[in-house]
Amino acid sequence: MGKLILVRHGKSFWNIKNIFTGWTDIDLAPKGVEEARIAGEIIRSQNITIDICFSSYLKRAIRTASIILDYANLMHIDFLKSWKLNERNYGAWQGRNKDEVKEDVGEDLFWAIRRGYSTPPPSLSTDDERHPKFDYRHHNLSKGDLPVGESLEQTKQRAVQYFFEAIVPELVKGKTVLVSAHGNSIRALMGHIENIVPKEYPKVEVHTGVLNVYEFDNAMKLKDKYSLTQESLVAI
Template sequence: MSPSIPFKFNFNSLFEFCQVYSTMSGQGGSFKIVFARHGESEWTKNNWFCGWYDAHLSQKGVEEAHASAKVLKDGGYTFDVAFTSLLTRARHTLDIILSDIGQPDLPVVAHWRLNERHYGDLTGYNKEEMAAKYGLEQLQIWRRKFDVLPPPMDENHKYYSSIVNNPKLKSQPDIEFPTVESLETTMARSLPFWNEKVVPEILSGKRVLLVTHGTTLRGLVKHLDGLSDDAIMKLNLPTGMPFYYLLDQKLKPIVSMQFFSDRETVEKAMALVASISHKLPD
């Protein structure tokens, strides 16, 4: 497949070590995998902690999904298998992409281990409100420390029942409902799925598309690039903007996180994510 011309983005020096040796899939026994964060959800639009709550895409999110599909279609991309979470916002994004690129019947594996980070008691609350309640410093620790857990969600939480009784989740025989997660514990549940289900498909030579959530993707980026705990928490991934990795036979990056969109578009999108993330009171 022949991709759009990507660019090397240094993410404020987080990825200065990334070297682009090739942009062609299959060169020298390499493997390409395409990732995308889902489009904006109704809760993201309101700056609410979403986590495992099954929010739907906003109208902007739907448009972002179509835009994601366009850059892939324009680059001539097709896939053999796709992976996503069990949450509607990720699956809807994937379905739009597959329909737009002409592969609506592509095999899809949806699994709870690719769900977003569970934000515990913060779920459903506006980030500004939580800063006022707990203090800005404490809220930022919960959000931006690799291994720190927010307060857990208990059975009295207003969204507890809707999460644990979500038929798509409840029907999974092996599901483990968390009450709260950090990036560390999110990685602990998602990486076994990556290693056991996604990696074999990559190594078999299949063209893989993975559409999931911001924190889940952050964990995969940390895993692939070996980033420090502090470095990965500074990464802001835009919604609805695909990127790819080119991996060698040991699944080490030859090309790290290359977006298909032009540099200016990606920079603006990342700045927007950062501004929303920091839209908290002084």
């Protein structure tokens, strides 16, 4: 089996402003560009050859992957994108300051939605300009597939579906795969790969720009997981 590298995009402008982002297409802040550059340099200096790259439809993940591939001298490789790797759709919380939402709804509900498993945020109404049906990039999705406020569980369903339909076949061919995605779509994938039970999800935090490596045996059972850091770079 090939190696799987999961990376959460570098910090975006809204990560820095503490605003719920979800499917809003916010770009990387300079700090996020820097995180991606460092990740790319780690890949290059450790002579890791990525064979294929996947990202969401959102520019913070696409740009992170592009910067990584650029600094790793791997810009020529195949690069596929899917909405199924998008950040969780944060519904009506998108665009709102996280502390203000906490104040409004109270700590318990806030954390149940933000870090729990099955509780979705309040949905977007059909006439809300943030509804994904108004975004051309999602025009070929059937109406029923368009999320308007997803729990982690719902995010996991589509991310894991994509994992099996597109990513696992590459791992089976022995390819090294880079997936550049988001806090919650990666949490969902990690949860699936690591067999995390719903009540343990709140403990899983995914940090921006960190290269999380997964190795599997021939039956796709998890063999090893580690992250590539600048320290390991220095140690080498």
